[in-house]
Amino acid sequence: MSGKDRVLLIEDQADDCRLMLLVLRDRLPGHTVETASDAVSFAEWVARGGFTVAVVDQELAWADAGQVLAALRRHHPECRLLMVAAPGTLVHGLPAELQAMAEVLPRTSAGLLALPERICCSLPVEREDPSPPPQEPASMGGGAPGPPPNQAAQPGRASTQGWTGDELEELAYALSHDLLGTVHLVGQYARLLKEGYQGRLDADASRYLEHLLSGSRRLTEMVEAVLGYLRSDKQDDDRAVVDFSAVAEEAVQHLGALIEEAGARVHWGPLPTLAANRYQMVQLFQNLIGNAIKYRREEPPRIEVSALEHANRWKFAIKDNGTGIDTDNQRRIFRLFHRLGAPNQSPGSGIGLAMCKRIVERHGGRIWVESRLGNGSTFFFTISKDG
Numbered sequence: 212m213s214g215k216d217r218v219l220l221i222e223d224q225a226d227d228c229r230l231m232l233l234v235l236r237d238r239l240p241g242h243t244v245e246t247a248s249d250a251v252s253f254a255e256w257v258a259r260g261g262f263t264v265a266v267v268d269q270e271l272a273w274a275d276a277g278q279v280l281a282a283l284r285r286h287h288p289e290c291r292l293l294m295v296a297a298p299g300t301l302v303h304g305l306p307a308e309l310q311a312m313a314e315v316l317p318r319t320s321a322g323l324l325a326l327p328e329r330i331c332c333s334l335p336v337e338r339e340d341p342s343p344p345p346q347e348p349a350s351m352g353g354g355a356p357g358p359p360p361n362q363a364a365q366p367g368r369a370s371t372q373g374w375t376g377d378e379l380e381e382l383a384y385a386l387s388h389d390l391l392g393t394v395h396l397v398g399q400y401a402r403l404l405k406e407g408y409q410g411r412l413d414a415d416a417s418r419y420l421e422h423l424l425s426g427s428r429r430l431t432e433m434v435e436a437v438l439g440y441l442r443s444d445k446q447d448d449d450r451a452v453v454d455f456s457a458v459a460e461e462a463v464q465h466l467g468a469l470i471e472e473a474g475a476r477v478h479w480g481p482l483p484t485l486a487a488n489r490y491q492m493v494q495l496f497q498n499l500i501g502n503a504i505k506y507r508r509e510e511p512p513r514i515e516v517s518a519l520e521h522a523n524r525w526k527f528a529i530k531d532n533g534t535g536i537d538t539d540n541q542r543r544i545f546r547l548f549h550r551l552g553a554p555n556q557s558p559g560s561g562i563g564l565a566m567c568k569r570i571v572e573r574h575g576g577r578i579w580v581e582s583r584l585g586n587g588s589t590f591f592f593t594i595s596k597d598g
């Protein structure tokens with residue numbers, strides 16, 4: 212790589228700046244990326260020079276983007292200029308003089324991910340093929356559950372592609388956010404079509420519209436589940452003394468409709484009082500009891516919750532009389548997005564157990580399942596007494 216490959220990011224939004232740095236450092240390892248986040252550092256960089264590409268945020272708090280671009284053009288006419296702008300601004304059209312000075316990219320995750328390619332296009336040096344795009348974060352929250360040694364990616368641990376767990380999660384978070392906005396929009400327009408054209412669509416068009424509506428609903432649920440999973444790590448980690456009988460009670464209350472529809476019965480014996488995050492404990496119980504009902508056989512679900520005290524931890528068990536899980540899948544189901552059976556067989560996103568695993572591990576414990584196909588399952592998890 213040539214020493215010329217220096218990119219200057221002129222960005223004052225810390226989150227956007229971090230995301231851009233993340234993407235550029237991963238996808239353009241031979242480039243140096245510098246940042247100017249305020250007027251002083253920008254002035255210093257203009258005086259110093261030495262960059263071949265500058266990426267300017269169109270909405271800087273401390274300067275007008277047009278003036279920033281003009282200053283760069285004046286002092287460094289050889290420098291290629293890119294500008295990131297909010298999608299809303301792009302819809303209403305940017306002033307022609309801005310567009311004449313810089314190539315404009317939308318400030319969405321798609322736009323930010325396209326940045327390395329646009330930067331490479333603008334550099335006068337030959338470079339190898341860009342590295343492949345980041346793939347699904349397979350290690351995120353995945354790994355083996357339960358008693359065997361835990362292989363899960365820890366936050367901050369480097370992944371196979373040089374991304375750390377934290378970075379991957381940040382990227383997934385940003386992507387999910389954008390995706391959710393887009394899916395909402397699709398759903399909204401589909402609903403508008405349905406309401407505005409009632410009685411005017413033929414049978415085929417109405418059927419297609421229903422598919423569109425149910426597809427966007429399902430996608431919204433999935434993206435919300437991913438965001439919930441990612442947020443579970445950002446949530447308030449406050450621990451307090453938690454009465455687990457009250458936790459079971461609350462989880463059952465939340466599952467009221469499902470319990471009634473399935474004719475399920477949930478019993479629990481004496482449960483301990485322990486230091487834990489109450490909100491996360493309710494999520495944990497709700498996921499496990501909910502699954503015990505969802506994956507039922509013909510007969511009404513019967514679920515037993517119990518707990519056993521050990522020297523430095525409590526071991527909980529949630530036993531059901533449902534479909535059971537074959538041995539091959541008993542570890543895999545705790546991985547993100549791992550579901551058994553046909554995709555349309557039961558509603559779900561394959562995130563629940565990955566979330567349970569994450570919650571339990573944050574409480575110094577482990578989670579695993581013992582089961583025989585067709586013979587019910589018992590999910591075990593431990594919670595450390597140390598909180």
Ligand code: ADP
Nearest residue numbers: 502503506535544550551559560561562563564
């Ligand atoms: P989801 O329920 O959204 O598919 P989960 O992560 O909660 O996602 O579960 C992953 C898979 O594990 C499910 O798709 C299901 O096949 C299986 N599973 C979970 N809990 C049970 C259970 N109690 N009995 C049988 N299978 C279960």
